[in-house]
Amino acid sequence: MRSTDVTRLAVRAYRLMAYVTGTMLVLLVFVCVPLRYLGHDAGPAEVVGAAHGVLYIIYLVVAFAMTRLVRMRTASIGTIIVLLAGLLPVLTFVVERWVSRTYIAPALAAGGPAASEQPVLR
Amino acid sequence: MSAATSRPRWWFLITPRWLAWHAFAVLAAWGMLWLGDWQFHRAEGGNALSWAYTFEWPVFTIFGVVFWAKTIVDEWRTPGGAAGGARAQTTRLPQPAGEAPLPAAAHTPATSDAFDDTEDPELAAYNAYLAGLSAGQQRGRFDGGPAGADPAS
Numbered sequence A: 001m002r003s004t005d006v007t008r009l010a011v012r013a014y015r016l017m018a019y020v021t022g023t024m025l026v027l028l029v030f031v032c033v034p035l036r037y038l039g040h041d042a043g044p045a046e047v048v049g050a051a052h053g054v055l056y057i058i059y060l061v062v063a064f065a066m067t068r069l070v071r072m073r074t075a076s077i078g079t080i081i082v083l084l085a086g087l088l089p090v091l092t093f094v095v096e097r098w099v100s101r102t103y104i105a106p107a108l109a110a111g112g113p114a115a116s117e118q119p120v121l122r
Numbered sequence B: 001m002s003a004a005t006s007r008p009r010w011w012f013l014i015t016p017r018w019l020a021w022h023a024f025a026v027l028a029a030w031g032m033l034w035l036g037d038w039q040f041h042r043a044e045g046g047n048a049l050s051w052a053y054t055f056e057w058p059v060f061t062i063f064g065v066v067f068w069a070k071t072i073v074d075e076w077r078t079p080g081g082a083a084g085g086a087r088a089q090t091t092r093l094p095q096p097a098g099e100a101p102l103p104a105a106a107h108t109p110a111t112s113d114a115f116d117d118t119e120d121p122e123l124a125a126y127n128a129y130l131a132g133l134s135a136g137q138q139r140g141r142f143d144g145g146p147a148g149a150d151p152a153s
Helices: A003-037 A043-069 A077-087 A091-110 A113-117 B009-014 B016-044 B050-077 B085-091 B121-138
Strands: none
Touching: A003 A043, A003 A077, A003 A091, A043 A077, A043 A091, A043 B050, A077 A091, B009 B016, B009 B050, B016 B050
């Protein structure tokens, strides 16, 4: 498996988790929490809340792996925004667009056919 | 060699900025474990949802530690990147003549990250040879590299 294939796989997993986690959080904040405090029904908020908690853990791992593969620095603002996006409603969708344009597309372009000709052991 | 007069490579770990980061990492890890313990007591008190959080907080703690370790590895490999800013320029080793430093975004593949040819003249020569080869290919012909620098494999 070439390194670009691994990157593509990580990017696909990141996109999937960004959308699933983001959707779950929007559901939690805009539907379940109002239901709990206005409709006095705590059931949906507990189920969706727990689901988002578990999904966010998976999102963290997948998104962090992606940031490594597209060579974003660990302690950079970009990486931290990507990781925290899963905690703020709607932000995962916006951040996914931004990361795709700024980091993923250039990394995949750089890892294309010319990659094998780059000097090694830098 | 100028590298001999500079500080050891791990020196950045004990600069005030990094000491503050270490303290923050330890505090954050302790805080997350404390939250996990708090949720555990809530779970024992009959709050079913707290069982989920009881397991979540330790996972976040582990992730925090991994993040902290990766930050150190990043700084170790490419001193003075996005995290270090201009401050870490003092720890940067001199680049070979005629070779511009790469921006962090244009970093070479992960498999070769651990190596730094600036400390090894032979390796630098080999990379210069490869760069020459690559340039030759782009012009559509081979004109070879410096004599004696032929790669055996």
